Amino acid sequence: MKTTASRIAVADTDRTVLELLQIRLELSGHRVYVSRDSAELMEAVKNARPNAMILDYNLQGAGAKGVMEELRRKSLLTFPVLLMGRNLTPENLQEIMQLGARSCIVKPFSGQDILERVSWLMRPAPAARPVHYLNV
Amino acid sequence: MNVFAVSRLEAPVATTLDVVAWEMELAAARCLMLDAMLGRVMGRLADEDQAEFMEGMHIVDLLSQQLTGLSSFTRKMSEKVPIEVSAQVDEALQGITLGALADRMTAALGGGEKGINERESAGNVDLF
Numbered sequence: 332m333k334t335t336a337s338r339i340a341v342a343d344t345d346r347t348v349l350e351l352l353q354i355r356l357e358l359s360g361h362r363v364y365v366s367r368d369s370a371e372l373m374e375a376v377k378n379a380r381p382n383a384m385i386l387d388y389n390l391q392g393a394g395a396k397g398v399m400e401e402l403r404r405k406s407l408l409t410f411p412v413l414l415m416g417r418n419l420t421p422e423n424l425q426e427i428m429q430l431g432a433r434s435c436i437v438k439p440f441s442g443q444d445i446l447e448r449v450s451w452l453m454r455p456a457p458a459a460r461p462v463h464y465l466n467v
Numbered sequence: 468m469n470v471f472a473v474s475r476l477e478a479p480v481a482t483t484l485d486v487v488a489w490e491m492e493l494a495a496a497r498c499l500m501l502d503a504m505l506g507r508v509m510g511r512l513a514d515e516d517q518a519e520f521m522e523g524m525h526i527v528d529l530l531s532q533q534l535t536g537l538s539s540f541t542r543k544m545s546e547k548v549p550i551e552v553s554a555q556v557d558e559a560l561q562g563i564t565l566g567a568l569a570d571r572m573t574a575a576l577g578g579g580e581k582g583i584n585e586r587e588s589a590g591n592v593d594l595f
Contacts, residue, residue, distance in 0.1 A: 346571050347489045354496040358503055439485055439542045441535065442496050 336360040337382040337453060342372040342398070343415070344391040348438075352385060355442040356449065369393035369401075376407055383452055385445075386432070388416030388423060399430035411452050415440070476557040478576040483556060484545035486575040490568065491538035498531035 339361050343349045346367070353363045364379045366372035369392030376384070388395045395414055402408040414427050414435040424435055436448050505524045512520055556576055563569040573579070 345489075345575060347486075347493050347575065351489070351493045351496050354493075354500050358496075358499055439488060439545075441539060441542075442492055442499075443535075 336362070338362045338364065338379055339449070340364045340366065340372060340375050340379060340381040340384040342366040342369070342375075342385070342390050343387040344368065344389070345387070348387070351442055352445060355446055359446055359449075361449075367391060369398050372398060373401060376402065381410055383410050383413070383449065385413045385415060385449070388414060388419060388427070395427055395432075396430065399427060399432065403431060413448060413452050475555065476560070476573070476576060476578045477553050478556050479548075479550050480552045480554050481545045481548040481550055483554065483576060484541050484548065486572055488538045488542040488545060489575070490572065491534045491541060495531045495534035495538060498527050498534065502527045502531065 339356055341349060341352045341356070341363055342365070343352070344367055349365050349367065353365055356363045362379075364375040364381060366375050369390055372386075372390070372392075375381070386395050386398060390398060392398075393401065395416070399408070399412070408431050411434075412432040414424070414432045415438055416423070416435070417438040419435065419437060427435070434448065434452055436444065440448075502524055505520070505527065509517055509520050509524065557578075560569055560573055560576070560578070563572065
């Protein structure tokens with residue numbers, strides 16, 4: 332699936348997932364900035380000014396919640412966020428969605444799944460329904 | 468010797484299958500990357516060489532589909548195995564001679580890793 336080229340920050344501690352996402356997204360024409368912990372991710376966001384972010388719930392360091400809080404505090408959350416994670420509870424999801432994530436994808440997923448979800452993520456958010464629970 | 472081999476490492480079979488599924492998905496993605504690279508090279512070849520090259524690209528594409536299919540199968544199987552069922556994985560991990568792969572799988576199966584910011588040498592092969 333071909334999507335409009337964007338700058339996408341991807342953060343996951345798992346190197347396999349990170350490389351899989353990088354290859355799939357780059358082949359779709361996106362520019363990808365990978366990070367393996369929250370400190371690296373904050374640097375990537377500051378420097379690359381991404382158009383979207385794919386964030387693992389259990390990211391090493393501050394975790395997804397800490398990252399979202401810091402992005403909000405620094406007024407850097409100007410792009411849609413896709414949360415990914417394993418065994419996410421409704422409480423986990425609600426917490427992150429309330430902090431501004433637009434969607435989530437549950438691990439495990441295929442390379443094709445993530446492209447479809449990113450394509451969805453890059454569409455303009457409907458004004459009245461910013462939160463979208465999928466695949467939970 | 469594989470530096471990251473750990474002794475007596477046990478992991479749930481479901482998790483092990485899941486880790487293998489991720490690795491196959493990554494291998495399939497690498498095939499797609501190779502296919503794209505071959506596609507760029509093919510444009511620079513003489514017409515008479517392109518047919519043979521095309522056959523190679525077709526094989527890479529088939530390999531990618533095969534890996535994606537196996538990944539999907541393995542992922543689904545991982546959901547069928549009760550989480551209480553475990554097996555020792557250290558001996559199997561020690562048999563993986565590609566260092567980066569062994570390191571990633573050991574980490575994913577709970578055996579720890581070098582330190583998350585250390586760069587891996589993706590092509591390093593541990594010789595015996």
